[in-house]
Amino acid sequence: MTEHHGSDRDLDALRRRLADFAAARDWQPFHTPKNLAAALSVEASELLEIFQWLTPEESTRVMADAGTAERVKDEVADVLAYLLQFCDVLGLDVLAALSDKIERNERRFPVAGARSNDRQGSPDRHSPE
Amino acid sequence: MTEHHGSDRDLDALRRRLADFAAARDWQPFHTPKNLAAALSVEASELLEIFQWLTPEESTRVMADAGTAERVKDEVADVLAYLLQFCDVLGLDVLAALSDKIERNERRFPVAGARSNDRQGSPDRHSPE
Amino acid sequence: MTEHHGSDRDLDALRRRLADFAAARDWQPFHTPKNLAAALSVEASELLEIFQWLTPEESTRVMADAGTAERVKDEVADVLAYLLQFCDVLGLDVLAALSDKIERNERRFPVAGARSNDRQGSPDRHSPE
Amino acid sequence: MTEHHGSDRDLDALRRRLADFAAARDWQPFHTPKNLAAALSVEASELLEIFQWLTPEESTRVMADAGTAERVKDEVADVLAYLLQFCDVLGLDVLAALSDKIERNERRFPVAGARSNDRQGSPDRHSPE
Numbered sequence: 001m002t003e004h005h006g007s008d009r010d011l012d013a014l015r016r017r018l019a020d021f022a023a024a025r026d027w028q029p030f031h032t033p034k035n036l037a038a039a040l041s042v043e044a045s046e047l048l049e050i051f052q053w054l055t056p057e058e059s060t061r062v063m064a065d066a067g068t069a070e071r072v073k074d075e076v077a078d079v080l081a082y083l084l085q086f087c088d089v090l091g092l093d094v095l096a097a098l099s100d101k102i103e104r105n106e107r108r109f110p111v112a113g114a115r116s117n118d119r120q121g122s123p124d125r126h127s128p129e
Numbered sequence: 130m131t132e133h134h135g136s137d138r139d140l141d142a143l144r145r146r147l148a149d150f151a152a153a154r155d156w157q158p159f160h161t162p163k164n165l166a167a168a169l170s171v172e173a174s175e176l177l178e179i180f181q182w183l184t185p186e187e188s189t190r191v192m193a194d195a196g197t198a199e200r201v202k203d204e205v206a207d208v209l210a211y212l213l214q215f216c217d218v219l220g221l222d223v224l225a226a227l228s229d230k231i232e233r234n235e236r237r238f239p240v241a242g243a244r245s246n247d248r249q250g251s252p253d254r255h256s257p258e
Numbered sequence: 259m260t261e262h263h264g265s266d267r268d269l270d271a272l273r274r275r276l277a278d279f280a281a282a283r284d285w286q287p288f289h290t291p292k293n294l295a296a297a298l299s300v301e302a303s304e305l306l307e308i309f310q311w312l313t314p315e316e317s318t319r320v321m322a323d324a325g326t327a328e329r330v331k332d333e334v335a336d337v338l339a340y341l342l343q344f345c346d347v348l349g350l351d352v353l354a355a356l357s358d359k360i361e362r363n364e365r366r367f368p369v370a371g372a373r374s375n376d377r378q379g380s381p382d383r384h385s386p387e
Numbered sequence: 388m389t390e391h392h393g394s395d396r397d398l399d400a401l402r403r404r405l406a407d408f409a410a411a412r413d414w415q416p417f418h419t420p421k422n423l424a425a426a427l428s429v430e431a432s433e434l435l436e437i438f439q440w441l442t443p444e445e446s447t448r449v450m451a452d453a454g455t456a457e458r459v460k461d462e463v464a465d466v467l468a469y470l471l472q473f474c475d476v477l478g479l480d481v482l483a484a485l486s487d488k489i490e491r492n493e494r495r496f497p498v499a500g501a502r503s504n505d506r507q508g509s510p511d512r513h514s515p516e
């Protein structure tokens with residue numbers, strides 16, 4: 001693994017650790033794409049739960065509280081874990097998928113055009129989706 | 130794989146491209162942690178939507194249909210995009226968060242104990258959460 | 259309230275109890291439509307969490323376990339609570355909205371046409387959305 | 388309001404219309420509790436999507452725009468439709484579940500205690516969950 005950035009924290013190494021972890025516990029039968037997609041959405045909601053009653057300003061300060069900071073880190077880890085496992089069982093390269101998407105969005109939202117848009121009139125358009 | 134390092138497809142490079150993309154379009158005011166957490170959960174649900182009526186078996190074959198495969202790739206890209214942007218605005222290292230979480234889960238779900246568990250009796254315990 | 263079906267369990271009575279409950283605790287400032295929509299989606303995900311690792315067959319038997327049955331009831335109550343509060347703050351009649359939607363779906367999915375559809379080919383079309 | 392009883396817009400009548408609708412289209416095999424819970428969470432996220440980039444203030448004005456108002460009504464109808472269908476397949480009385488929950492919350496969040504709480508310190512506690 002040392003040749004791979006010399007780190008056990010790069011994305012591909014984490015993907016392999018997650019696959020080994022599940023295999024060692026015989027969890028693969030539960031890891032259908034459907035179940036992993038459900039688990040991913042559940043974890044993303046647990047992250048949102050931390051923010052649901054906060055004002056926009058309060059939401060920028062969540063890392064100032066040690067307990068909340070731990071919760072946030074825990075939930076982003078879970079989201080990434082299920083995303084990697086989902087991609088693993090379907091043989092998907094998530095980095096390539098994102099790179100392709102950014103390229104499509106660069107064409108879809110040219111900088112000048114994006115600036116001339118009135119956001120009020122198109123609240124769903126102001127961010128890549 | 131060292132040549133992959135420095136590529137525009139590694140996670141940190143993608144994070145920077147997303148930040149530049151948002152900055153060039155003046156979207157940062159919308160990118161509060163709360164809004165990005167909401168957007169992340171919305172995208173995770175769009176991924177789940179693809180699977181909602183499928184049987185477990187059908188869910189393993191989604192990449193066989195070209196149109197569905199594109200949709201799946203598009204949604205995993207969106208999930209990763211919002212996850213990276215969320216972590217970026219809060220200064221979080223998502224790879225470190227996941228590495229820490231895997232270590233905690235290795236202690237929490239020791240292999241022998243996990244195998245001796247009766248899954249039926251503890252359906253929520255069989256996977257890291 | 260007796261004139262309204264003679265019950266404190268009808269939908270409108272529950273809506274008023276929820277509004278009184280929030281008012282008595284000064285929670286209205288937190289109950290923006292955006293926050294209530296986020297809370298609704300978080301609670302719907304907590305319901306889904308109960309099912310995420312279950313097979314379709316297991317999912318039909320969740321009420322057989324007393325503890326799981328309580329969890330399910332608790333989460334459906336939360337979903338309805340936030341749905342009613344969301345509709346309340348926006349002045350929406352949720353029953354009229356659903357009645358209208360069913361009428362639209364009856365035109366959109368005529369019985370004969372629905373039967374002739376091949377579900378495999380259109381997994382997203384087989385249920386009203 | 389007794390004339391509302393027996394109307395095709397009360398909750399139980401809508402529940403029956405939804406059950407008949409699904410039966411006429413042979414959709415019951417797809418309507419497992421697990422699938423309906425997934426569909427419910429997907430629809431709740433589609434409602435949230437309308438609000439994801441809005442400020443709290445903007446979120447209070449969504450019904451002023453005719454197109455957005457239609458989208459909101461459509462999504463709340465979908466959420467209620469899947470909630471009723473979920474409860475139907477499991478034989479759950481959602482009104483009784485909510486009534487019980489409100490009673491529990493009245494004990495859990497007594498008015499005086501709720502007022503003395505510092506919301507900043509307990510952002511998750513200020514609303515029934």
